[in-house]
Amino acid sequence: MSNLQSWGRLPVQKQQLVLAGSAAEELVGQGKASILPRGLGRSYGDVCLNPGGKLLSSAALDNFISFDPQTGLLTAQAGVSLGEIQRTFAPQGFMLPVTPGTQFVSLAGAIANDVHGKNHHSMGTFGDHVTSLTLVRSDSSMLECSQETNFDLFRATIGGLGLTGFITQATIRLQPVQSPWLETENIPFKNVAEFLMLSDESESDFKYSVSWVNCASPANGRGIFMRGNHAGPQFKKNSTTILRSEPGAGKLTVPFDLAFSLVNKASVTAFNLGYYYANAATAGKHVSHYQPYFYPLDAVTKWNRIYGNKGFYQYQSVVPRTGGEDVLQEMLDKIRASGQGSFLSVLKTMGDLPPAGLMSFSRPGITLALDFANHGSKTLRLLDALDEIVLAAGGAVNPSKDARMSREMFEASFSNIAEFNKYRDPAISSAMSRRLLGS
Amino acid sequence: MKIAIVSATSTIGQAAARKWAANFSIQKQSELQFVLLGRNQTALETVAADLLVRAPKAQVQVMSLDMLDRQSVEAAVNGLGQLDVALICQGELTDQVSAQADSAVLANSVMVNVLSPTLFAEAIARKFEAQGKGKLAIIGSVAGDRGRKSNYAYGASKAYLAAYAQGLVHRFASTKVSVLLIKPGPTASRMTLSLPNPPAKLAAPELVAEQIVKSIDSGKRGVLYTPTIWFAIMLIVRLLPSFIFNKINL
Numbered sequence A: 001m002s003n004l005q006s007w008g009r010l011p012v013q014k015q016q017l018v019l020a021g022s023a024a025e026e027l028v029g030q031g032k033a034s035i036l037p038r039g040l041g042r043s044y045g046d047v048c049l050n051p052g053g054k055l056l057s058s059a060a061l062d063n064f065i066s067f068d069p070q071t072g073l074l075t076a077q078a079g080v081s082l083g084e085i086q087r088t089f090a091p092q093g094f095m096l097p098v099t100p101g102t103q104f105v106s107l108a109g110a111i112a113n114d115v116h117g118k119n120h121h122s123m124g125t126f127g128d129h130v131t132s133l134t135l136v137r138s139d140s141s142m143l144e145c146s147q148e149t150n151f152d153l154f155r156a157t158i159g160g161l162g163l164t165g166f167i168t169q170a171t172i173r174l175q176p177v178q179s180p181w182l183e184t185e186n187i188p189f190k191n192v193a194e195f196l197m198l199s200d201e202s203e204s205d206f207k208y209s210v211s212w213v214n215c216a217s218p219a220n221g222r223g224i225f226m227r228g229n230h231a232g233p234q235f236k237k238n239s240t241t242i243l244r245s246e247p248g249a250g251k252l253t254v255p256f257d258l259a260f261s262l263v264n265k266a267s268v269t270a271f272n273l274g275y276y277y278a279n280a281a282t283a284g285k286h287v288s289h290y291q292p293y294f295y296p297l298d299a300v301t302k303w304n305r306i307y308g309n310k311g312f313y314q315y316q317s318v319v320p321r322t323g324g325e326d327v328l329q330e331m332l333d334k335i336r337a338s339g340q341g342s343f344l345s346v347l348k349t350m351g352d353l354p355p356a357g358l359m360s361f362s363r364p365g366i367t368l369a370l371d372f373a374n375h376g377s378k379t380l381r382l383l384d385a386l387d388e389i390v391l392a393a394g395g396a397v398n399p400s401k402d403a404r405m406s407r408e409m410f411e412a413s414f415s416n417i418a419e420f421n422k423y424r425d426p427a428i429s430s431a432m433s434r435r436l437l438g439s
Numbered sequence B: 001m002k003i004a005i006v007s008a009t010s011t012i013g014q015a016a017a018r019k020w021a022a023n024f025s026i027q028k029q030s031e032l033q034f035v036l037l038g039r040n041q042t043a044l045e046t047v048a049a050d051l052l053v054r055a056p057k058a059q060v061q062v063m064s065l066d067m068l069d070r071q072s073v074e075a076a077v078n079g080l081g082q083l084d085v086a087l088i089c090q091g092e093l094t095d096q097v098s099a100q101a102d103s104a105v106l107a108n109s110v111m112v113n114v115l116s117p118t119l120f121a122e123a124i125a126r127k128f129e130a131q132g133k134g135k136l137a138i139i140g141s142v143a144g145d146r147g148r149k150s151n152y153a154y155g156a157s158k159a160y161l162a163a164y165a166q167g168l169v170h171r172f173a174s175t176k177v178s179v180l181l182i183k184p185g186p187t188a189s190r191m192t193l194s195l196p197n198p199p200a201k202l203a204a205p206e207l208v209a210e211q212i213v214k215s216i217d218s219g220k221r222g223v224l225y226t227p228t229i230w231f232a233i234m235l236i237v238r239l240l241p242s243f244i245f246n247k248i249n250l
């Protein structure tokens, strides 16, 4: 039994970690005790937790299996990290088509949460690029799932929150790139309306776009719009470009556990102000290595420790584009009024590609992701209030980052729950599934 | 460069192979040749496929054999042909309590941790002597520096390897054959990698592999502590007088 937590570090009961072999036989004959597939534990909430039960880790399944440079198809075991894929293939002229904001994520974890990145508007989700996967279930079946075979199970497993079986390996189509560099541009904006204008004007010409938004006062709603494209083979460095090169990965760390949180009103306000001015001062065009561009937070390993031993909540919502401006303003006002500002508040539009999975979170609209230090009931009350706003707007909350939403909110967010339940593996459950799916 | 890795399926052996693969640019990969030796053919093939994805132009060969049988070991080493580097990684962490209670565990520990690496080391030394050059490295452990009640069955086998390697270093002192004994401190297993905040005391296999590959490539002779901090720690542990040492729970 060990003290395994998720990235949010909210307190959790002990769980037993079991290492999966290449055929994940450990899942078979589980009987009544609950088991849950586990990747690198980078989910914020309780989707990767199974208090009192077992976690079946993919950590030993970290091998590449094959790669075809003609098609870009990579087959790899479940536990290979996205960072390993980027590092290995960038020199060979390929990169992941979609990546979340950290590279310390496993291949299967990225599929199970159907993660998205800064290019949702142009490339969809991670699951859109998965061509097949191998699923082991507790009835000892080992199934090849793809568009062609076992399609129902394939669709239920992408974004299936680990509940349909253990993925042992998967095939994903990498995208060809001409260099590991990106040409990027930072543009300050004053309010949500300006953010939306920038999004509209950028979506067709920029493959990547994401914004940081201030949700502490003063100047709540102001932010930095960051857009970018892959650079050509010989990008031109001129006097106006600022080069952000590859940092020594993980050179900075928060080396110990803190009994208290460094995140409070004063530090959040200071950070939000500082972040704005630092970026506004360097507004304009940059050339950036993919590491600092895709994974700015990875430069400080274990940054989740700044929240102390009570941990933190991440809250990600998506609301429809129509009327979205007012809804977002209402949320930002609510947060400011609560005095519980968020350090890193990320705003992005999502495109209208149909979701790859039955339970995929992503859908057309505007998504806002926020981090809140855990101040107990005060924080939970704020999140419930945000839920109400999202619910009224016909939006959704992301379960793969959540640790507290109500069943009602979850059911309002997803219309395919009954269909999804047909594909669940009866031996598998998580803290999240017991909370939101009843088992 | 032709590299033989004995027990290429071990965490450190595989991490070192990956490091070598990453060190060769696409243009130079065709100069890279791996021979992966071990007991389990399927497991070796998995490691080989992984290396070929990382270094598509390299050559990778696998060889499964009975690693405890002296004739199989000699035949395998002879069959390797001209060789530049050999890294001997086999070994298993013997459970001390079981070794005290069960002589089968103890006997197995001596065979896997002493007999097998010795057979490989001597066969490769003979090859390198005939070639007039080569880089041989053997994975030992800081556990071999001083016998402790919690792990002397394992530690003693690593102490044996240390003395064996010392002898080889001496034997090849004024030649182009380098011999290196590597003493890793406690290294993270794949299990601990799945913890979001793994214990800070465990070294990442990638880091250990990086230092190993760098030292072997540079032709370092003698002993390598990795991570380097273990040199200082073990210096103190070795120098502690027995009357103090024997009172500590280690």
Ligand SMILES: Cc1cc2nc3c(=O)[nH]c(=O)nc-3n(C[C@H](O)[C@H](O)[C@H](O)COP(=O)(O)OP(=O)(O)OC[C@H]3O[C@@H](n4cnc5c(N)ncnc54)[C@H](O)[C@@H]3O)c2cc1C
Binding pocket: A007, A036, A037, A038, A039, A040, A041, A042, A043, A044, A047, A048, A058, A078, A099, A100, A101, A102, A104, A105, A106, A107, A108, A109, A110, A111, A112, A113, A114, A115, A116, A117, A118, A160, A161, A162, A163, A165, A166, A167, A168, A297, A400
């Ligand atoms: C700094 C940071 C930035 C992030 N940025 C983004 C972002 O931009 N976009 C985004 O979408 N997400 C983002 N995330 C969230 C993260 O990408 C996801 O939570 C991801 O799924 C974590 O993968 P993991 O390997 O750590 O899996 P875990 O957290 O261990 O598990 C996640 C889920 O996958 C399931 N699973 C794991 N392995 C298997 C398997 N072998 N078979 C079946 N199911 C399995 C688990 O059961 C669980 O349901 C971010 C997280 C962090 C810490």
